[in-house]
Amino acid sequence: MTAENPIKDVSNKSVKYSKKWFNPLFFILRDIQETKPNVNKIFVYGSKSSAKTFTIGQFIEIECLKGLSAIAYRKESARINDTIKKSFTSALKYTRIANAYTVMDKQYRNIIGGEIVMRGLDSESKVKGLEGYSYLLFDELDHFTQEEFTEADLSFRGEVAKIAFFTWNPVSDKLWIKGHLDN
Secondary structure, three states: OOOOOOEEOOOOOEEOOOHHHOOHHHHHHHHHHHHOOOOOEEEEEOOOOOOHHHHHHHHHHHHHOOOOEEEEEEOOHHHOOOOHHHHHHHHHHHOOOHHHEEEOOOEEEEOOOOEEEEEEOOOHHHHOOOOOOOEEEEOOHHHOOHHHHHHHHHHOOOOOOOEEEEEEOOOOOOOHHHHHHHO
């Protein structure tokens, strides 16, 4: 996406983004969505300071300005405000679209009718029934069990489901994630 490729809002004004507001991951995600429509899972592996959640937040927030919805999971509910909510709020401000969103406790609603919901996952049954969301984020996949991941993968479906994002830090080669990806 470039400044020459604006996204329209309900008032028929365009939003222009500066390329310098985004890191390379954003453009990779945009390219995957535009050129590889059959890709529905994206695994993002990187260090703690690589801005994975921030960049995915930018991507999801811009996409939700098209009237779409997203759900973001963190393993512990108590950590949401200090982790994904902080990243998503920073992404809104940095991308200069904060005025298009109302930020609530664990939900962001925009002027188009799209929403971003943030939840903790205390049990795998909480991830059932993900229909109606276009984007899913499992932040810090290494904190989740393989069963929780599998349930999310099975539950994220429906006509509007587009891409599920899974992020994690390089903590150990012995995590279940490596075995899953090697399969």
